Amino acid sequence: MECKERAENIENEGLIIGEPVCWYAMSVPYNRVLKVKDMLDSERIECFVPMRYEVRTVRGHKTRLYVPAVSNLLFVHTTDSRLKMFKQTTTFLQYLVRRVDGVSRKIVVPDAQMEQFIRVSRTSDDGLVYLKPEEINLGKGTRVRILGGVFDGVEGLFLKVKGRRSRRVVVLVDHVSAVAVSEVSPDLIEVLDS
Incomplete structure (x- = not known):
């Protein structure tokens, strides 16, 4: 795990001193990526959704929309404990995992x-x-x-x-x-x- 920062402020943020702040790869099904991003932004939790412009037909007119570039993908930059607290209220937010030696591990970027x-x-x-x-x-x-x-x-x-x-x-x-x-x-x- 290559996380440079460490949590220092435990007031109001729910962080534990010394816990690493990492980028977690997350999945948000049901086209709720932007909704979850807004929720994370309101909690002042850094996150990133890769976006791009796409031309779509809306009500018979071609429109250029700013949409997520990768379906259901969201990256969250925080501590594991703070992310777990956030996930308690957002049940459809899921960790992306990979198998390592037969065990599922969270993907930390x-x-x-x-x-x-x-x-x-x-x-x-x-x-x-x-x-x-x-x-x-x-x-x-x-x-x-x-x-x-x-x-x-x-x-x-x-x-x-x-x-x-x-x-x-x-x-x-x-x-x-x-x-x-x-x-x-x-x-x-x-x-x-x-």
Whole structure:
């Protein structure tokens, strides 16, 4: 678990001193992601929902809407105890888990991965492609850093994305999701040591 921060303020926040503040990957079924995000915001709990613009037909008219990019996905940045307290009133909010040695473990996203993912997801680039982890062949990728432009400093894997003509830089959140940036000029890519 790579959580940099520690809870220090126990007044009004329900935090325990020294407990790590981590990014938890959560699932919110029944299209309630934005409702839960509003609830977390009102409780002053940091959270992130990857969003994108999408053209949909509403009442016979095409409309550009700002919608969640990945169905049911929400990231919450808090302590485990505070999240458990919040979950008592929001029963449909669920931890995303993965099996490790036959045991289900909550998916905790390292801060560095989350920073990169948020940075890319918050750009207004229409060329972003969101992928499931199983859609990516990590063995064929090269670790790179983008130099210059809107994605300056972003690190990821340079690889071929299914259904796209050219290779792209993919920013991965282990076991949860990935986002492929639009095409980047090769002269703006620095290869990193593995």
